[in-house]
Amino acid sequence: MSKVDDERGVVGERRLLWPSFALPGVLWLLVLFVTPLYAVLAMAMGVMDPIFGDSLPVWNPLRWDPSTFQEVLGELFTGQLGVVFLRTLVYVAVATALSLLIGYPVAYYLARHAGRYRVLLLMLIIAPFWINYLMRMLAWVNLLTTDGYVNQILMFVGALDAPREWLVGKHETVILGLVYGYVPFLILPLFAALDRIDQRVIEAARDLGASPAQAFMRVTLPLSSQGVLAGCVIIMLPMFGDYYTATLLSGSPKTNMIAKLIEQNINASAGGSTGAALTIVLMVFVGLLMTYYLYSVARATREARS
Amino acid sequence: MSAQADTTSGKTLLARLQTWWSNPWGKPRFLVLFTWTYVLWSLVPVAIAVLFGFNAGRSRSTWQGFSLRWYYQDPDLSVLHDPSLRDALVQSLKLAGLTMLVATPLGVALAIGLARWSGWGSRPANFLMLFPLVTPEIVMGVALFLVFVYLFGFIQLGTQAQLLGHVTFTVSYVVIIVRGRLFAVGREYEEAAMDLGASQWQAMRMVLLPMLTPAIWASLMIAFAISIDDFVITAFLMGDQSSATIPVKLYSAARAAPSPALNALASILLFASMLAITVAILVMGRYRKKEGAQGSAVEDFARLDL
Numbered sequence: 006m007s008k009v010d011d012e013r014g015v016v017g018e019r020r021l022l023w024p025s026f027a028l029p030g031v032l033w034l035l036v037l038f039v040t041p042l043y044a045v046l047a048m049a050m051g052v053m054d055p056i057f058g059d060s061l062p063v064w065n066p067l068r069w070d071p072s073t074f075q076e077v078l079g080e081l082f083t084g085q086l087g088v089v090f091l092r093t094l095v096y097v098a099v100a101t102a103l104s105l106l107i108g109y110p111v112a113y114y115l116a117r118h119a120g121r122y123r124v125l126l127l128m129l130i131i132a133p134f135w136i137n138y139l140m141r142m143l144a145w146v147n148l149l150t151t152d153g154y155v156n157q158i159l160m161f162v163g164a165l166d167a168p169r170e171w172l173v174g175k176h177e178t179v180i181l182g183l184v185y186g187y188v189p190f191l192i193l194p195l196f197a198a199l200d201r202i203d204q205r206v207i208e209a210a211r212d213l214g215a216s217p218a219q220a221f222m223r224v225t226l227p228l229s230s231q232g233v234l235a236g237c238v239i240i241m242l243p244m245f246g247d248y249y250t251a252t253l254l255s256g257s258p259k260t261n262m263i264a265k266l267i268e269q270n271i272n273a274s275a276g277g278s279t280g281a282a283l284t285i286v287l288m289v290f291v292g293l294l295m296t297y298y299l300y301s302v303a304r305a306t307r308e309a310r311s
Numbered sequence: 312m313s314a315q316a317d318t319t320s321g322k323t324l325l326a327r328l329q330t331w332w333s334n335p336w337g338k339p340r341f342l343v344l345f346t347w348t349y350v351l352w353s354l355v356p357v358a359i360a361v362l363f364g365f366n367a368g369r370s371r372s373t374w375q376g377f378s379l380r381w382y383y384q385d386p387d388l389s390v391l392h393d394p395s396l397r398d399a400l401v402q403s404l405k406l407a408g409l410t411m412l413v414a415t416p417l418g419v420a421l422a423i424g425l426a427r428w429s430g431w432g433s434r435p436a437n438f439l440m441l442f443p444l445v446t447p448e449i450v451m452g453v454a455l456f457l458v459f460v461y462l463f464g465f466i467q468l469g470t471q472a473q474l475l476g477h478v479t480f481t482v483s484y485v486v487i488i489v490r491g492r493l494f495a496v497g498r499e500y501e502e503a504a505m506d507l508g509a510s511q512w513q514a515m516r517m518v519l520l521p522m523l524t525p526a527i528w529a530s531l532m533i534a535f536a537i538s539i540d541d542f543v544i545t546a547f548l549m550g551d552q553s554s555a556t557i558p559v560k561l562y563s564a565a566r567a568a569p570s571p572a573l574n575a576l577a578s579i580l581l582f583a584s585m586l587a588i589t590v591a592i593l594v595m596g597r598y599r600k601k602e603g604a605q606g607s608a609v610e611d612f613a614r615l616d617l
Binding site for chain 2: 033038042064130132145146150172247248253268284299
């Protein structure tokens with residue numbers, strides 16, 4: 006009897022204790038994560054200052070003015086914005102496909118065959134995570150300058166007669182930069198998924214007469230599909246918000262991605278509203294990807310708990 | 312005679328390579344070559360960039376001998392003596408150090424709270440914690456910029472705003488790291504302590520916190536590494552050039568004012584984050600060994616949802 010009372014007492018104490026641990030963090034995120042997101046909305050639905058011509062946010066939803074937002078949406082499908090948006094989609098799609106082509110074999114080898122090199126390889130593959138992204142782009146700027154090593158090697162081999170200007174408005178350079186920048190982030194979730202596959206399932210497929218190719222296509226690939234999807238989402242999210250790769254590796258408006266327009270507009274006093282509206286378009290767009298990712302994380306967490 | 316010996320050794324090398332390649336029982340040859348080529352491709356450009364930080368001359372594409380000129384010897388242009396480069400280094404270290412000290416306690420408390428609190432509100436709080444991880448950085452950058460300019464006007468753009476922004480996006484990483492450890496430890500030890508007469512608070516302080524130590528160390532180091540690595544949010548919340556960090560400096564100078572001193576600055580950033588990560592891995596590895604766990608700490612790191 007007294008034991009029940011004890012437990013009840015403990016439960017009562019816990020009910021206040023644990024939320025109070027979470028409280029500072031939750032408050033922090035409400036003030037500095039949720040409120041700022043609302044500020045984006047208030048800015049996108051904001052008005053122009055009649056005297057100075059600046060964009061100003063409107064905090065009261067009842068007074069929101071959707072005209073800037075409508076303008077941006079209209080341009081997105083017809084005007085100049087549409088071109089940039091489409092270019093962003095193409096860059097991200099091509100870079101993700103290439104990353105998958107490069108990342109899958111690497112993750113597969115690491116998970117299944119690396120043997121005694123496993124930890125060493127894993128360290129080398131994780132290393133780019135902790136090398137600054139801009140440093141990695143700077144490395145390519147050095148290599149791709151007119152008298153850089155890439156031109157020197159290509160001319161030595163005979164693939165080029167004269168040095169090529171890689172760093173001025175070249176689509177292939179920007180895509181190379183995106184792939185180089187983001188492929189490590191795809192390899193790790195893929196590795197985790199491939200590593201989880203029970204070796205015996207594949208052996209069973211082989212015992213039952215599947216060729217290595219069949220076993221791969223019918224067993225390994227379907228079992229790793231979750232990892233493929235997670236890896237692609239993980240690299241697509243930051244790619245859609247990337248403006249620095251194109252600026253560093255090309256610096257031409259011809260290769261601008263959508264995030265570049267956001268950055269330019271936000272930093273101009275009159276463009277705040279347009280910039281915020283574009284940010285919302287971007288958010289809605291990646292929202293679908295995010296929802297999927299959160300869903301898969303939540304499922305993985307549930308599995309880990311049980 | 313010697314020439315003949317050379318050709319035979321050349322032949323045997325070729326023959327050995329051929330048997331290695333066509334041995335059907337060995338590891339998949341294509342994957343071995345592919346993976347190591349990938350590793351070289353991902354790291355060699357960065358290694359070259361680090362190397363040119365030690366170049367004796369001004370070029371970033373022709374090697375002119377080893378020197379520490381760009382680190383400290385040059386009286387005007389080295390990292391130590393060029394005020395804009397030195398200030399960026401100081402600002403980076405200051406910001407990362409402060410972020411680490413604020414985000415870690417906040418995140419540890421949030422992780423404990425979220426892991427143990429199962430009442431009303433715990434699910435939305437968990438969801439809120441995951442959200443910053445999947446929000447593109449540019450969205451957070453724009454949102455924080457707008458909120459500091461238009462709503463929280465009492466916070467200056469610059470170091471203050473940057474610190475608040477950095478803590479906001481590092482806290483979730485801390486939670487993920489600590490939460491993993493909390494699930495691994497379970498509640499049994501605390502319950503045992505409480506059965507033996509410890510109060511809830513004593514059980515937490517004397518049993519749970521010591522068991523969380525490795526995760527807390529890892530959190531400190533990773534918060535430091537993530538903060539020092541950040542570019543987008545830092546750039547949006549920068550008041551003027553005095554609050555530029557190393558990544559911001561790399562972005563603005565890589566094309567406009569390239570010099571080996573920039574490579575030296577980037578290399579210092581690289582060494583700092585590598586040091587932080589190595590410490591984190593070593594600490595986790597030590598604790599793992601003490602507890603007799605299998606595998607390596609590097610693999611634990613690879614499985615973190617970063």
